[in-house]
Amino acid sequence: EAEVAQSPRYKITEKSQAVAFWCDPISGHATLYWYRQILGQGPELLVQFQDESVVDDSQLPKDRFSAERLKGVDSTLKIQPAELGDSAMYLCASSSDYYQETQYFGPGTRLLVL
Amino acid sequence: GESVGLHLPTLSVQEGDNSIINCAYSNSASDYFIWYKQESGKGPQFIIDIRSNMDKRQGQRVTVLLNKTVKHLSLQIAATQPGDSAVYFCAEKILTGGGNKLTFGTGTQLKVEL
Numbered sequence: 008e009a010e011v012a013q014s015p016r017y018k019i020t021e022k023s024q025a026v027a028f029w030c031d032p033i034s035g036h037a038t039l040y041w042y043r044q045i046l047g048q049g050p051e052l053l054v055q056f057q058d059e060s061v062v063d064d065s066q067l068p069k070d071r072f073s074a075e076r077l078k079g080v081d082s083t084l085k086i087q088p089a090e091l092g093d094s095a096m097y098l099c100a101s102s103s104d105y106y107q108e109t110q111y112f113g114p115g116t117r118l119l120v121l
Numbered sequence: 122g123e124s125v126g127l128h129l130p131t132l133s134v135q136e137g138d139n140s141i142i143n144c145a146y147s148n149s150a151s152d153y154f155i156w157y158k159q160e161s162g163k164g165p166q167f168i169i170d171i172r173s174n175m176d177k178r179q180g181q182r183v184t185v186l187l188n189k190t191v192k193h194l195s196l197q198i199a200a201t202q203p204g205d206s207a208v209y210f211c212a213e214k215i216l217t218g219g220g221n222k223l224t225f226g227t228g229t230q231l232k233v234e235l
Contacts, residue, residue: 011164038221047129049210049225050165063222098164102221109155110223112164 009033011113013099019119025087028116032080032101038062040110041074041084044096050112056082089120129208131230140198142229144211147192151213154187156196159228160207168196170214198231206233 042050058079157165
């Protein structure tokens with residue numbers, strides 16, 4: 008069964024450092040999402056791509072976060088500089104259709120900022 | 122593993138019993154409602170969804186009920202098994218010109234006792 012791949016699974020960094028997370032969606036899925044999940048809460052959308060274009064980045068803290076999906080396949084989410092409050096699980100999801108289809112999630116990257 | 126459920130409502134059931142997990146939503150404009158299961162250290166896994174113009178949908182061992190009058194959603198799990206232990210999230214999906222947007226509710230920790 009096809010799955011969304013994410014790496015690394017765990018990342019520990021010091022505040023003010025730069026971190027990057029990678030996501031490879033299910034093959035053929037045009038829509039890709041990055042979520043942030045704080046411990047004990049539900050995921051919150053950070054950014055949504057349709058192919059290589061950003062559809063919604065209204066919740067992305069653009070002063071320190073950036074996301075790209077240059078060839079419309081895999082994607083990278085970057086934080087620079089990291090802050091203590093960025094400690095969370097970063098989840099990637101993909102869906103086959105821009106509009107209706109189910110979002111399938113990857114295993115996530117657990118980030119700890121010290 | 123991580124303790125996702127530190128501050129979450131908890132439902133404890135005996136193995137073999139039926140489980141009912143409840144969710145209140147606020148947005149009457151939601152087009153779909155979805156249940157996700159999240160095991161410790163993993164990403165959310167799609168269980169079942171229901172379109173807003175339906176009031177019941179059944180899957181394998183699961184049933185989702187939607188009461189739009191009181192804005193309430195429930196997930197019923199028949200013959201609960203140890204493998205059902207996880208955090209369960211309901212999510213609202215709105216289909217807009219900007220895409221397919223999920224808003225997650227507060228999760229419920231399901232603990233299955235042997």
